[in-house]
Amino acid sequence: MRDIKSIHIIGAGIMGLSAGIKLLEAGYQVTQLAECFSPNTTSDTAPACFHPYINPDPLLFKCISQSWKEYCELKTIIPTIIKDIPFIELHPEIITDEIYGYDSKKFLENLKDFRQLKEDELPEGYQQGYSYKTLLIDITLYLPYLNEKFLRLGGIQEKKKIHSLNEFIDKTDLVINCSGIGAKALVNDTDLTAVRGQAHTLSPLADLKSATLAIIKDSSGYPEHPDYALIVPRSNNIYIAGTTQVNDLEMQPREKDQTMIFDRCAKIVPAIKQSKVTNSYVGFRPEMLLKNGMRSLKLYYEFFNNQLHVIHNYGHAGAGISAAPGSAQEVYSMIKKL
Numbered sequence: 508m509r510d511i512k513s514i515h516i517i518g519a520g521i522m523g524l525s526a527g528i529k530l531l532e533a534g535y536q537v538t539q540l541a542e543c544f545s546p547n548t549t550s551d552t553a554p555a556c557f558h559p560y561i562n563p564d565p566l567l568f569k570c571i572s573q574s575w576k577e578y579c580e581l582k583t584i585i586p587t588i589i590k591d592i593p594f595i596e597l598h599p600e601i602i603t604d605e606i607y608g609y610d611s612k613k614f615l616e617n618l619k620d621f622r623q624l625k626e627d628e629l630p631e632g633y634q635q636g637y638s639y640k641t642l643l644i645d646i647t648l649y650l651p652y653l654n655e656k657f658l659r660l661g662g663i664q665e666k667k668k669i670h671s672l673n674e675f676i677d678k679t680d681l682v683i684n685c686s687g688i689g690a691k692a693l694v695n696d697t698d699l700t701a702v703r704g705q706a707h708t709l710s711p712l713a714d715l716k717s718a719t720l721a722i723i724k725d726s727s728g729y730p731e732h733p734d735y736a737l738i739v740p741r742s743n744n745i746y747i748a749g750t751t752q753v754n755d756l757e758m759q760p761r762e763k764d765q766t767m768i769f770d771r772c773a774k775i776v777p778a779i780k781q782s783k784v785t786n787s788y789v790g791f792r793p794e795m796l797l798k799n800g801m802r803s804l805k806l807y808y809e810f811f812n813n814q815l816h817v818i819h820n821y822g823h824a825g826a827g828i829s830a831a832p833g834s835a836q837e838v839y840s841m842i843k844k845l
């Protein structure tokens with residue numbers, strides 16, 4: 508094994524923090540450099556419900572299933588941050604194993620209390636639905652928890668924008684690139700696409716206990732990125748979201764998107780009409796172009812310019828929270844093989 512002691516991580520979203528902690532626990536010296544820290548990363552804008560993800564590529568699925576095991580263990584350690592949540596998933600069309608992805612569908616069917624919804628339980632315009640229990644990882648608490656743990660384990664953090672990997676040559680043993688959508692500019696990854704998501708929090712409602720995800724048919728103009736209505740009750744608020752706007756880089760929340768998201772969500776869960784918008788967010792999912800209809804990610808080793816060891820770990824699209832602990836494990840496994 509190569510003599511690696513000092514590791515620099517670019518990025519302080521869920522990927523950078525999860526990888527950082529894994530490597531600190533393994534005894535490496537870790538420095539994290541990021542332009543933005545929580546609460547100003549894309550990771551802060553996710554709800555975040557654990558979801559097996561529809562048709563992920565095999566590597567992403569591997570990360571997601573490994574993450575499930577880790578989150579289930581973590582639930583017993585931080586039960587106020589990671590909790591079970593009843594989840595309802597609605598599809599406007601019949602979803603075959605092939606569309607969902609065979610492994611993903613099997614994973615879904617093994618979740619606690621899984622069942623297919625009966626026809627009379629489906630809202631108008633929906634042909635298939637599932638009900639099951641998954642995990643709610645309260646991101647408003649989980650990212651601060653990770654950040655605090657990273658520092659407690661001796662990790663060093665520095666607020667800094669990196670313009671090129673060349674900046675690290677002769678300065679570190681290894682770089683882990685967890686820059687999310689920032690990788691597009693940082694490593695000139697033309698496959699990486701920003702998929703804008705606007706989200707809002709609403710005042711809480713005591714009676715709302717289940718989260719609901721409803722896929723919206725023919726909404727965004729991009730069939731591979733259908734919009735959705737997502738309603739998630741959290742400890743202090745209700746989270747709603749649902750836009751998937753490809754290559755839309757508007758960072759400010761838009762009034763018309765807010766109205767569209769609220770109306771779509773209220774159609775599925777009318778109770779939220781009693782609730783008021785309390786905050787608005789925008790995030791950019793780092794998504795790779797689809798390959799054969801499947802999502803892909805960038806998780807690989809590169810000997811950059813024959814001078815610098817780099818592991819790339821970005822492009823987890825709308826599954827970054829669900830895939831983070833497993834991706835960190837993959838990064839660690841790659842380092843052990845170097």
Ligand SMILES: Cc1cc2nc3c(=O)[nH]c(=O)nc-3n(C[C@H](O)[C@H](O)[C@H](O)COP(=O)(O)OP(=O)(O)OC[C@H]3O[C@@H](n4cnc5c(N)ncnc54)[C@H](O)[C@@H]3O)c2cc1C
Binds near residue numbers: 553667687693789
């Ligand atoms: C509305 C919405 C809802 C979502 N819902 C879910 C969900 O329910 N479940 C789920 O699993 N996923 C969900 N996602 C996806 C998830 O949020 C992302 O996949 C995940 O946050 C990506 O994490 P990351 O750490 O790779 O990127 P980020 O969180 O974007 O972090 C990137 C980090 O890199 C830094 N950086 C970038 N470029 C540079 C540079 N040049 N120099 C220095 N630092 C740099 C940034 O400042 C930041 O610290 C959702 C996303 C959105 C937008």
